[in-house]
Each structure stands twice: as C-alpha cells, then as structure tokens.
Amino acid sequence: MAYIKTKVSLKGVLILGKAEIYIVTLEGEPVISYRGGVNGFEATAVESDSDEKIDVTSDLVISYARHLEKRHDMLLDMLFEEGTYKKLYSYRHLINGFAVHTTPEQADMLRQAPGVKSVERDWKVRKLTTHTPQFLGLPTGVWPTGGGFDRAGEDIVIGFVDSGIYPHHPSFASHRSDPYGPVPKYRGKCEVDRETKRDYCNGKIIGAQHFAEAAKTAGAFNPDIDFDSPLDGDGHGSHTAAIAAGNNGIPVRMHGFEFGRASGMAPRARIAVYKALYRIFGGFVADVVAAIDQAVHDGVDILNLSVGPNSPPATTKTTYLNPFDATLLAAVKAGVFVVQAAGNGGPFPKTLLSYSPWIATVAAAVDDRRYKNHFTLGNGKILAGLGLSPATHTNRTFTLVAANDVLLDSSVAKYSPSDCQRPEVLNKNLVQGNILLCGYSFNFVVGTASIKKVSQTAKSLGAAGFVLAVENTSPGTKFDPVPVGIPGILITDVTKSTDLIDYYNMSTPRDWTGRVKSFKAVGSIGEGLRPILHKSAPTVALFSARGPNIKDYSFQDADLLKPDILAPGSLIWAAWAPNGTDEPNYVGKVFIHLT
Template sequence: MRTPETGRGWQRVTIWMVVLAALGLSLLITSEAKSYEPTEASPKTHVYMVVFDQMPVVTYNGKILGLRGTAKYFSERWRKTHKRAHVSDLVKKYNAYLIKEQDKILNEFFGFEGCEKVYRYTHLVNGVALSLTDDEAERLAEHPRVERVQKSYRVYPSTVHTPDYLNLHKGVWSQFGGPVGAGENMIIGIVDTGIDPTHPSFTTRGQKLYGPLRKYRGRCDVAKEFPRGSCNGKIIGARFFNAAIKKGGFNASIHFASPLDGEGHGTHTASIAAGNYGVPVIMNGANFGKASGVAPRSRIAVYKALYRHIGGFIPDVIAACDQAVADGVDILSLSLGPNSPPSGSSTTFLNVLDIALLNAVKANVLVVQAAGNEGPYPKTVTSFSPWVLSVAAGVDDRTFRNTMVLGNRQIIKGTGIAPPTRGGGLYRLILAQDAVQGRGDPLLSPSECQSPKLYNNLLVRGKILICTYTFDFVYGGSTMQQLVKTAKSLGAAGVTVVVDSDSSGQKFEPVPLAIPVIVLPTSADSNILLSYYNRFTKKDRKGKILTFGATARIGNGQTITYTRSAQRVALFSSRGPNVKDFNFNEADILKPNIMAPGYMIWGAWTPIGTSQAAFAGQRFAMISGTSMATPHVAGLAALLKWKYPTWSPSALVSAMTTTADVADRFGRPLQAQSPSPDGSPLLQTATPFDMGGGALNIHAAMNPGLIFETGYLDYVRFLCSLSTPREVLGATKMSCPRLAGKPTDLNIPSITFANLVKTVYVARTVTNVAAVAEKYTISITNAPDFVVTANPAVFTIGVGRRNKQTIVFTVRATRASQASSFARITFKGSLSHVIRVPVSVVNKRLR
C-alpha cells in the first residue's frame, strides 16, 4: 500500500521557495490546463500530483506490443548520428496511449463522475495533477497502477560589466565571429515569471534575421497584453502555466494569464543569459554602460510558472519543464528552489521535480539551477541532485565608492550610485531629527526620512540632510526611494545616510538614485560624521538649534571602480554540505557545483515590476542572488553546446566545473564572505561547500582536455545505492542491479563523503576530448585529517577508442574528526590542459 505524500515531515510542512539570491508540441500536447471552481457544498480539495506506473515519453523502451520505443529520440547516440532531433509519429502515438491509459485508471477510480485534471504530464513524467480531497488522495494512492500521490508545494520567486569581467569580448565570443554569432540557434528555456517582449534586450530591430528553427516545436501564447509578434524569433516561444496557482489567489488583472512578466525577475534572468548585445543602460539620466547577455544570439523560450506576490505551485513548474523539453530547448534555466529539503520520499533525489529533471537530462537537456540564497550557513543549498548543475553566487570586482569631504577637510569614504552635489562648494548639514517640526508623527521615525510632512522645509532647503539606515530599510518598511522623494520635496541639496548599527549597514546594497546621496555603511564612519556635526552645531540649553556650522560636499558616486579582484562567494549564497533527506543528513554529492557573478547584476526589467521598489517604472534593474548567477552559467552552457553539439549534459557540466578558477591572478585561494562581529563581511578561504569547483572560467571551459561522462543509467544506479529497488522502479521505471554499489561510485568531477571510515577506494574515468593524445600527471593537495592517492598518478591518454582512462583514488582517514575538510586533485597535461577535482569529507572515523 502506498500512502500519499502530504509534504509533512521532520518538524514542518515543506514549502518550496524560488529564491531571488528562482515542465509540448503544437501537435503533441503534454499538458492540459482547465479552470475549476468548487461549489460551497464541495468538500475541500487540494492539488495532488499523481504518477502512474508506465514510462514517460523520454524513457519509453518499446516493450508494449505495437508501440515502438521513443527513448531513442533523446539518447546521445541517436543525436550523434542525426542532424537534429525530431518528434516522430511514434512519439505522438505513445503520447496518445499514455493519455488513454491515464483516463482508464482515473475512470476506474472515479467512475462516471470523472475528475478535474489540472495538468497532464507525459514527456518527463507519466502523470496528472488533480484536485482531490485528502480522502480521495489516500484511496487513489492504493491503486495498483499508481506509483505516487504527492501534494502540491507552494513556490516563490528565489549585465553591463560581467561580459567584460568574464573575458567574453576578447576570448570566447571571438570563436563565434563576435557577439553577433555567439550562441546562434541555441535555445535557452527560462522557467520564471515571464518576459517583457517590448524590452530592447529582446528586440530584433537592427539585429541579424532570426529565421525559423525546425528543432523547436513550441508555440506562443497570445493575449491582449502579449499580442501577436511578441514572439519575434529572438523570443522563439512563450507559454504560461497557471492551472495550479488558480487555487491559490490568481488574479488576471495583476498576474496576467499570459507570458507577460508582471514581476521583473524573469525578464532580468532572460537578459543575463541571452539578452541582445550592446543595449544602453540608462537610469535617472545617467548612462551605466551597455548590457549584453552571455550568449547574445541564443533564442529565448519563455515558460511562465511564477507570479508576482504569490509565487507559484510546483505542478505549474513541472508542467513548464515538461513543455520546455518537449518543445526542444537545449538548456533549461531554473532560478528557483525549495527553502528546505522536500519530504515524502527516502531521499531528496527522488522528489517529483528532481525525477522530472533527471528525465530532462535523459532527453539531452542540461538543467541549471540556483543553489539558494540562505547563506552563509551550512546545509542551506537548495538544489540537490547530481544531474542538475547548481550555481552559487559570486561578488565580482565592481565597487561603488564615493567620498564625502567635510568642512574641516576630513574625507569620509562611503558608497552610493548617485550624482555629486552641485558645484564644488560646501553645503550645511542638518540632522533629520533636528529638522522635525511640531511633535512629528508617532507612526514614523524622523531619523529615516520617509515623509516630508515631518520636517520644516525652510530648515532643510539647500542643506545636506542626514538620515539613518535601520533594519526597517532591510525589511522593506522604509525605502531609499521614499527617502529620495522626501529630500526632493524638502529641497535638500543632498542626503548623507548613516547607519544605526554595523549589522544594518552590512545589509545595504547601493541602488542608482537621482539626487546626491552617500551612505556610510559602518558605525565608525557614521560616528565620525555625527561627531563633526555635533561639534559644529550650536544649541541652547533646551536643545534648540542656534546655528548650523557643519558643512560638507558629496562626491560623484556614478563612476564605478573596477579592482580586478577575483570573485568572492557572496554572503547570501547558500552553502553545503548537500543533504540527502528531510532530516538534513549529509549526502555524498557535492553542492553547489560552480560559482558565477550574482551580486548587483544589471539586467533588463519591466516597468510594471513590483519586487524591487528601487526600480519601479524602470527598464533596467541591478539586483543580487543566485538567481542572477544561474543564467550566466546557462548562457555559457549554450555557447559550449554550440561548439560541441554532441556533448551530453554531464560533459558540459564537467567542462565548466573542472576548469573553474580556485585562485586569483596572484595564485591566492579564492575567498568567501562570512559574517563578523562588526557587521562587515569577513573573508575566509572558500571551500567546495561554498563554491563547488570554483569560479566560472569561460575561456578554459571551451577547451577542457578531459571530461567526466555520466549517463542516465549511472544516475539510476546512484539512486539504487540510496533507496529501495521498489522506490527507484516507481520513480524511474528502471530495475536496480543486484549490486547497486555506493553513491561515491557515480562518475562525476568531485568526490564527497558524508562519512569516511578508514580507507575507501573511488574510481573515476576521464575521457579525452582533445584532438591529440596527451600525457597527464596527477598531483594532490591533501587535508590535515585525510589523504588521497592516485593510481596511476601518470598516464597518457589517446584519441578514438583509446580516449578513456580509469584512475583509482584511495581516500584514507588519518584522524577522527567531525569537521569538514577538503583536498584537491589536479590533472596537468603536457599540452597545458589543467582540470581540478575537489574532494570533500564531513565526518572522518578510523574504525
């Protein structure tokens, strides 16, 4: 008997959150959406996902009489021997068979009353999403042809300089004939909040013609707010999925029953991955440079499954992914993830979404997912499975420095993307509390400058207003935009913002502002200014201001400084170790896998976007999160896929993660931000649990030399090593071998042990993808409490049939410890190829 998975486990209900830091054919319909409103007399229903016993399209092996297999159309071997993948009549026939069988099972269960189908899934998952009462879900789970019944999860939403910072202009793009050819005919599927089709980052005006692509089988959902022509070739297709979210407060007037982005997040991520080259970024009259996506000639396929204010539900996300793979995307970008490990199965790797993504990889689609924004604490990474490329966020070399010169010629350093005070003269300073008129307003803090009615505008006019940044700004109760409105209304010459604590100052992120503003984000600098102000401001015995003698001027903060420093792991970026279940037990899989720029990233925005008050009404926004790092990697994956069209998803992952940077240009280890007592980020040496293989190096990834290949059956064996054969069979429709092996047997470019007992042998097989043979020497940087050795330590790898080499690594604990420690294996080739493999061990035991 199977019991339905209601999402309850450990100590709370699992809520899937998309972190900011977020499953199709015109003829072959893989998902259906209907509208349903229960009557008042109807028992309370919830959306459940029901998985049936037969294989979905991408894994069907042809064992049903009269129905030939469809899995071959998505195999690497088939793709290598055919110019393009096409959906044949066999696929349509099997799809129709699955729908018929689904209806047969449901009709047997519901009788003539029928049931409301929210979605059908046939491509990545053979199942449906249904509105069921809890009792119906319990009984349906007992049906012999039902493998799983799982309750819906709630989900929420989780560049200018980065092309230069990643050396795209001088390096990678030149291999494609420049940005005009970078990513040509690659399709990146973006599952997010939709897109603004009117944005210049997606226009075809002035661009080389985007002709039709036979490999793409999707369509464009048209609506009043998303008219015909919105899908212009650059945007090759656009769909929306809202059948599940209709149960949770969908409002067409603000959420839009169309692919239109009413939030901004989806437009932003799409432009980072594949926005047009050289789009001017202008805000508040200032030009901040020209924006470009990583793969500016790639096509964008939009799959809207998240909605502003309420996010979305996991059945919609699965339907979007299912449709994207059926449509023929090359890369699937998911800037989303849960806020805790999903419950309902023995391991995180067997939840319905991750199994759907496994089948996407089976269909030769690389899945790139945000690692999460819950750092810097351990076990916060929210992308779990080894078949998904999980991305951490890095801070690049841009700084937004500004200075304030006081009347005593003292210079205070601060930050702020804003213009200088007019002229070169000094302006008198006035503290916001000293400008309050009358008794103020008990509902408003006068120090935060959120309403002009609190202040005497005659006192403020022409002066620099001193306001205070508190945690009300961090939590959204106060905003920099309202502060600017207050200052403009009062006629202030500018604003200086001091902090009430280092903790609040640490949370400040500069945003472009229209008037002179400088923020002093540390208590030390804030106190210097306040001491100077108090010393030169005369008051009578009752505290009334007699004269304002303190003066200052604000410098130009719109000039960005580039330090040429290496990436640092952002404070908010989620950290490993990875977990394998809802009880947060460590997994033998490394997460995150790689780091890409994700801090204060410029990207396209929609003027009706609501999630970032600082950019309301704007066409561009500069925001942070692993959501922003993810499309950087998706864009690079599209470039790699164009150069190596026969490479599997695991080969693409290997090329990126093994060539990533682990040191800066001076050879010093990369660093990670962590909290410190004074509130400023403390820098520590970054570990694989912070950044995976390291910081994305696009140039090196284009020529890795060696790769680690992992196939679908390898992933199934990995699942068999963790779960029961019955559970794996239900999820993958594949039988486990008699000897399943260990999780560490998986041939991935990392070695991770949750528990290392004495000595363990780990084999890895590398494949030479260079055009000639090469001699490699393996060196190892060991940890203080375990050692790694390699056999062979030196080898020559050939080409053709001699292009593989297996190395056995011996990992031996030398000291008992429960503190995570790390080693690194380096392969150095005679032709200058260098790849690295991180080794991570949590617990070490000698017996």
Template sequence: MVTSVELDREVTIYTTHSHDYMALQNAWAKVAGNHSAGEDIVIGVVDTGIYPDHPSFAATDGVKPYGPHPTFKGVCRTDPRVPNGFCNGKIVGAQVFFESSKASGIVNATDPDVNSPLDGNGHGTHCAGTAAGNYGVPVVVNGANYGLASGTAPRARLAVYKALASDGKGRSSDLIAAVDQAVADGVHVLSLSLGPNAANVGSVTFTDTFEIACLGALKAGVYVVHAAGNTGPGTSTISSWSPWLTSVGASTMDRTYPNRLYTGDGKTVSGQGLAPPTPGTQNYPLIRAVDAKLTSTSFVNTDFDCADPTVLNKKQIQGKILVCMWNGVPSFMGESGTLSRVAAQAMGAVGVVLVTMQTYDEPHSPSTFDFQDFPGISIWGAKAMESFVTYLQTANAPTGRIGGGTTAEYTGLPPVVAPFSSRGPDFYYGLDQPSATDQPVADVLKPTIVAPGVDIWSAWSPLSTSDKLSIFKGEKFCMISGTSMATPHMAGVAALVRQAHPDWTPSMIASALATTAIPLDSLDNPLIAYDEDLDQFGQKIKQIKRPGNAFDFGGGFVDAATAIDPGLVFDATYGDYIKFLCTIKDLTPALVKAVTSQDCPANPGLASDLNLPSITIGTLAKTRVVPRMVKNVGPLETYTAVINSKNADVDITVDPPTFTIAPGATQLITFTLKAVKNAVYVNQTSFGRIYLTGNLGHVVKIPVSVTYRQV
C-alpha cells in the same frame, strides 16, 4: 499516469561588466566571435515572462537578423498589448503556465497577467537578457549611460515559459508543467532562477517533484542550470539539491560605484551610492533624523530612524541633507536605502546619507543602489562611519555635499561569495529544525559553481510593479543581485559549450564547467566568502570575510573559455542517476519506481559511486573507495594526479597516479580515502583538491570534501 503525490508548494524567483570579468571575449573567440556566440542554441527561461519590445531582444543584433529556428517546436501566445507579437526570431517561444494556480483560486483566471507571457515583474526579462541578450546594447537609466550590455551567449535564441506572476510567485505544479513543455519544445539549456526556499519536511530532497522533472529534462538531453538560493550564508541553506542540477551560487565582481561626501570641515568621507550629486557646488546643512523627530511621536523601528517619515518634522528637514542611522543586524536586504530615499524626498530634503552603525568593512547590496535618481550615499566602512559621526556630534552646524556616484571604478579584486548565496553541505532529507550534527548530509557537492550575481545590469520590464525596485519603474534596464542573476550567466556559458560540442551530454557539459572553475585567487589562496559572526543565541553580530571552501563556491568561479576545452570530462547517464537514487537509505525501490518509473538494480552500490566531477562524502568512518571514469575530449595526453590537501585527517591515494589517454578513450580512476582517526575532527569537514594535470596543459580540478563521523 500519476507517479507520485506531493504538496503543491509556492515557488518564487530568487550585466555589463560581468562579461568582461568572466573574460567572455576569450570564450566567444572559440565559437566564431560575439556575433556568433550561442548561434541556434535555444535557452529556455522559466520565470515571470518577458518584455519583448526591448533592444536586447530585437530581431537583429545589428549585424545579422535572426531567421526561423531549424528545429525548435515551441509556440507563441498573443496579447493585444503586444501588437508586434512576442516572437521575432530572437524570441522563438512564449507560453504561460498557471492552470494549477487558476484551479486553486490563487490567481484570478481572467487576470491578463496570468494569461500572457508579458512580464509585469521584470525578473524574467532580466534573466533572459543576462543569458542571451543581444550584443552591445546601451544601458540607459534615468538619462545616465552605464555602458553596453550583452547576453552571455548573445546569439542564442530565447524560449520563454511564464510560470510566475507579477508578484514573483507561482505553484510548483505549474513550474513543472513549464519545464516539461520546454523539454518537449526542444530547448537545449534550461535556466531556472526560481524554486522553493526550503526542503519539504519529512521528504527526500532528490525526489521533490521539481527535481524529478529536471531529471526528466536531463534524460531528454537538456542541460539544466538552477539557482542555489538566496538564504545564505548559513550551513546547508542550499535549495537546489540533486546531482543532475548545476546549482549556481552568486559572487561579487570588481566593479564599484564609489561616492563621496564632502563635509564642512574640509574632509572627504568615502561611501557608495549610484546617485547624482546634490545641486550645485555649495554645502547644505546636515540634519540627523533623530534631531528632526516630531516631539509627540516615537520611532517605529529603533534600529532605523528613517523607517517611517511620518514621525519626522518636514520644516526642519526641508532643503537640508537628511542623515539616517541604521543600527540593526548587518543586512541591508530590508531596503534601508530605498526607505532612506523615500523619507528624504517626502521631507523635502536635497539629499540623504545612510550611515551603517556596524563594524564591517564591505557594503551589502542592494542598498548601494537604492538612491538612483536622488542624491544619496551610504557610509558603511568603520573608519568612514566613525569620522563622519564624530563630525556630526562635534560641529556646531554640520554641512556637506554629495559628490555623485554614477561612474564605475574597477578594483581588479577576485570574486567573493556573496553573503546571501546559499551554502552547502547538501542534504538528502528535509528536517524541521536540523542541526549541524543531525543533518543527513548527502554525498553530493553543492553549490556546483559560482558566477557573477551581485549588482548585475540587464534588461528590465518598464511594466514592472515591484515595490522593492520602484526606482526602476518605467526603465528598460535594472541592476539587481541574487543567485537568480548568477544562474543565467551559467546558462549562457553552457550554451557556448553546447555550441562548441553539440554531441556532448548534459553531464559532460556540467563536468566541463565544474572541473575548469577557478577556486583560487592569483596568490593561490582560496576564494573568499562572506559569512556572519553569531552570538550565543544564533543572532547576527557582524559580517565577516573568511577563506572559502567547496561548500561556499563548489568548484569555484566559472571559467567559460577553459570549459570549452576541458581535456577530460566525467559523464553520467540517466541510468546512473537512477542507481544513485536507489542508494539513498530513505528511498525504497518502490518509492524510486513511483517517482521515476524505473526499477532499482539489485546492487546499486554507494551514492559516492556516481560519476560526478567532485568527491563528497558526508560520513567517512574508516575507508571509502571512490571510482571515477573520465573520457578524453582532447588530444592524446598524459595526466598525472596531484593531491592538494592541507588537512591531515584524510589520506587520499589515486590509482593509477599517471595515465596516457587517447582521444575519445575512457580511463577508470580509483580514489581511496582513509580517515585518520582524530577526535578533533569528528563531525568536521576536510577540504582538498585533486588535480589531473596533463602534459599538454589541461588541468582537471576535482574538489574533495569529506566529513569524518564516528559510526
């Protein structure tokens, strides 16, 4: 039966230390250790396929082999290029979904890429390895060993649903078919590192066909984790909207790969670059690209002088270290590191230095790692940049050597929300050009949570044809960044929670993850978020750091071990989500029934009544009463509500302020939020947090975000 009609859109794809950084050993210990973590949980990965002949997906983890799965019903496609097959016990399903793309002529129906689960991109393999790769697999790239990789749930099984081609693109209808099949096959967790980059203009976000397919997955008992998107840090850039989705943002870790440039005046310039040193111990002449330009040419990109090596004089550069200057907007996502390396190699240079002529104090990934197999360093700090540029301009014959940056260092710093990670607030209606005041803000907190998503090592397909990651061509591991990388971390954590509590609903799992997340650093300050200063025309001036809030990181940074024992959880049924849809003003009961086949109740209540582990009110004019029902999944315990809000424009009361709850029992809690009318706060959001603190040590954290608007 056709339930709704929607434009078939294009969708796209959006580890070693990350598991130490997440303290996964503590979580694994709660499920019988790393060689049992995730046992028999099936994680479905809808993506670009998988490269099965990989140690991360071997039929044994080195301790015990994988036998047949007792309940999973999926099938495995075949491919003559994969003589041993795709499935081996670790991988339990491998299917392909391109029927819509074939019918529309977007892809060649006879192309092997769209008829096989084999991964010609690498993205799907990377996500699968992050979620459930085998424990303790050596990461070797270009002959260098970068440690041991492990999936977040290393004993979980993998079911692969290829719906994106080797170019990383596909159609939403094929994606939905893959989700539906995964549910029918019996996956426990769905990891979705893909989706549209923006909402459909003129449509309610929650009724997007993909979002509704995920609601169907929840109805079937499948927990769905979805990438928040990579279009941050702007307001309401989130592209994962519905409350039944765990929308994952990306954070940094504390690992760096520092590199150093030793200059001829005896100084050391700090930078980064996952690259080997220049040959030997001698210095080499340094030459700026601007000084090696052919006289009859001009730079194509005035912000980046190494964008086109054809305008450079090879005779002047050969045997020297090429210095490239980047002076564009503060973003390296244009692959400037790769372009610098390509230019230097084409000109016969022995190394390359990429200097960022901007005033920010942190590097942008992935430029740090674009040199890889060629001596290179990026210099981005203001002091380092000024020191090096001064030397170049004043020395008669500047020289230097690159020290090499393949050894990791660990700072111990807390996570920072990545600059590309999409932000809230969530919205329920797609506008063509929304502004801060007319965006229809939803009573749903997005993103839900953040996890490591910057510079993540994981499995890779040596068949990858990705131009952006050509430095990893032929390799079996790759380091990349994105909310796509954060998402399978969360899928793996969800698998651990599901393993520990097989009777929990998807909403209970989501609650456990959200209310135990870490929103503060060790000094009780909010986690930091990258942002951008804009000029009067909305153009980026520089990158900055600022204290983050719930629209940056949701509940906070994932805490896997605590999520297994959260104390209290907030549950919501499929019917509760239907009632939620019925509260949206742009959705009539007829439209809700068209997309869900369910009738709206006579009185669905308010959107903020949905039993979420957070409180978000997009428009608070006077007073809002917000009910929440908690269930005790721990021992008999007494909880006391503590309100943490530094803003004086919203008063919060909790009833009851203290309660004792037995194992398995439920407790209704009423939160009353009252706006303190102050014109200063019109259309501004206040953030706070409510702690339900148990006398046995459980702490349930409820993020609160309220926007006061005059109505």
C-alpha cells in the same frame, strides 16, 4: 487555501475535506525513457546510446503520450466521482504523472491505488551586463570562436522558467541586428496577449507561454499584478533572460548618465519564455514542472532555472528524489543542459536550494567591478558608503539636517519620519539647499521603504542631497547600490554611521527641550557613478547559498557536494520590467544593477 466539498463513492463513505494540490507519479515510463510497445505498436522516444533529443513529432511518441494521459484520466475517474477533484496538468514527457486538486483523504486513496508510485503535496518555489563579458574574457576568447559577438549563440534556444519577459525592452529587440531566421528544431508557441491581441515573439523571442493552474487553484494568483500571460510583472525573468541572451551593445542610461553598454553572454541566442513565477508568492512546483515538461517538448537546448524549492518536499526521504528533481533528470536525459541557481541563503552553510546531482548548480560570484562612494564630514573624517549618484558641488560643503529635526509638527512622528519616505511631513524651508540626514531602518530590508523614495523626498524638498545612516544590521544583510539622480549615499557600516550621528549631535546646539537652535554640522557627498576594478575576483558573493546538502532524512553526513561552478551573479547591469516589482528601489526602471 481553497475548500471544496467532495463526495467519493468508496464503500458508501462520504468524505469531506480540505482540498490541496498533489503531484502524483505513476508506474510506467514517461515518453523520454519509453522503450516498448503500446496498443500493438512500438514507441521509442530516444535511442539508448544516442545523444539526439526526443522526437516529439513522431506519430508513435504522440500516441504514447496520449495513452499516458488517458491512463491518468482513467485512474481519477475510477477512484472519484466527477466534480470532486480537478486535474491541473498531465505530465507525460519527463515524468509519468499528473497534478490534481483534491482532498487529503482522496490523496491517501491515490497512494493505495495500484500503479501509483508517489503522491506529494505541492510545495512552493521562489526566485533564486556591462562589464561581465570582458571580465569573463568573452570578447577575445569565446565569442570569436562562435562567429563574433554578433553571431555568438546563433540558433541556440535557451528556455527560461521564470517570471516572464518584458518583450519591448531593447535587449530583446529584433530590429537591432540581422534578421533572425526560423529555428526548425523549436516547436514552441507564442501566446497572444488578451488585451493587446499581439503575441510576445519577434524572432529574438521565439516562444512565450505561461503556467499558472496551480497558483490559480491555490488562490494565490492575482491577475491585476501577476498578468495572466507571459508578460513579466516582476522583473526577475527579464533580468535573467537579458544576462544570458540579451542583445549586444545596449546603452544603459539612467538619470542622464550612461553606465556602459549591456550585453548578454550569448547575444545571438534565442529566448523561449516559460513563465511559472509570480510577484508576491513565487510559484508552485506543479506549475514549474509543467513549464519544464513543455520546454523540453518544444526543443530548447538549455534550460535556465533561477528558481528553487522553498524546502525539500515533506514526505520524500531523499532531497533530490521528488517529482521536481526527477523532472530535471529526465530533461538531462532528453539532451537538455539544465542550469539552476544555488540559492540566496548565504553566507550560512547547508542553504542550498538546488539538490539535483545531474544538473549544473551555479553559485553567485562577485566580479572585479565595485561601485563605491564616500561622505566627508566637516571635521575631515571620510566615511565610505554606497551611492550610485553624482557628487555635490566640488570644493563646497553643505549643512546637514536630520529628518527628525525638521518635522512640521510633533504629531507626524507616528509616520516614522526618520526614513524620509514622506516629504509632506518635513519642513521644506529647513531642508532646501541642505543635505537631508535619514535613518536606514529595518523597514528598508523587509518593509516598503526604499532608497528611491528617499531620493524622491530629498529632490521634492529641494535638498542638495541625502545621506542614509544604517541603524543596525543582521548577519548577511545585502546592500545594493541604487542609481539615483541627485547626490546620495548609504553608510552601510554601523560604526561609521555612529561616527556620523555623533558628529551631527556634537555640532548641533539645542535648547533645554531638545529643539535645534541652529544647524552647524556640514558635509559633502562624493561621486559614485564610475566603477573601480579590483584584482581580487572572482569571489563567492556573501548571499550565495553554500553546501553541502545534508537535509536528507536518512543521512547524518553530507552525501552531495554542491554548488558545481561559480559565475558572476552579483550587481549585474541588465534589463528590468517596468510593469511592477517587489523591489521598491526599481519600480518603473528599465535597467537595474541587481544581484
């Protein structure tokens, strides 16, 4: 939190305080709903009985938007001395208001000022395919009605408020299809990268902007990893854009194996990027509202929000009557179809992050494709697990060696060697040619440990493969199959993991000090690269947020039933950004298989 010293001329009182970001809404209509005159002229954004979008190019509308911004500046200038506050954004098109960095004392003065409707302290938001088109019946149902897969989504502009985009990914390449013509209705711009001096647009991507004033002012923005540009430093934005509008027929190749060919659901649609989410902290509502306001101004047809607030704002008595959801309402009134993810708080009820009654809230479904694998013990028992990996050599078993039993010396125990993240602490002579047995600890769920790193450790030590045994899990723990280049499997069931450990211990003789005399346990890893199709689909994904929404301060019973629809959202193959990510299993990857 940043601190500033402020001096406010109000009855001679000097006010010192801790600066924060506030979103202020004012009386008076925004551009989208204005139906009157100002300064002697008429300004009507949209006819009340019309389905047409807002005409932001109208001279009258432009003049009214400027008039609103002047009102914002005049109010601040009237109340506070110059240098005691910082206005971050003026919101003119969807809501009439602004975001300002100021003290709580000044915020109280704003609340009491004539013409001010609300003053909300800014709050945070968070980030909420090869087979999916076939599962949804698009190739035989929807795509032919839109001209086929090579024309489905033609001239539709989808705006993505997310973590940006990796424009060099083949899912967004323009040279893979017929040339893209201009879209006259779209008025967005393409920012130029400060380092490469190139913009982010190529015909497929037709708009790319980023919004970070609130993040910077709050001291949360790190330009080294967040990228002060539309470039995706996380991967989430590229993933969602590719699922919705990625090119058709893109080969998904990893570790020498092709998992299929990826396609967006509307492969010919255009992509407009409005980056407002960042790697470590997520984002701030003030930036997200600015991004949405700009997207509607620019003329997007669809607004995709895989983002939601961490919680309802502190002072609003009804969850969906706040500046964020009011902005979404105005976007819908402007003719934009708004889609928002329900959230990832499942399987528990009342975990929704999408409150707006006027938009489409989408729950995540599991489709009919599953990736499964198995580990066969020397005693004949078969343990089911997850492992997007090749098999060990057929008709052959390999010796099992536990990481804790192949330490170079006892001093390395401080490094938690059982999670197999550090190859340098393990004895290569004992691991080479064998299957390395590791423990899947809590560090994999909330820490920095990753299956990718286990795979790298096993490979560097010359192991035949690896097996991870879950030590314990909490309700709702989500396990994703991670593609690896060597045989590997995660045993996700605690009971089956216990069977594995019991077998290993009974088969491994030790001396009186507990040191292994010889390794006798053996096993083999199955092949998990090919999917199995199930008939029981779709089903709600375990992690998908549930309703009802009963977080309102004034209601005991549910007053809003959500989500609205269900769509595939679990384990979808799609693009990723190799620049950097908080998902340690996917650092450097171009495609991932993720929720």
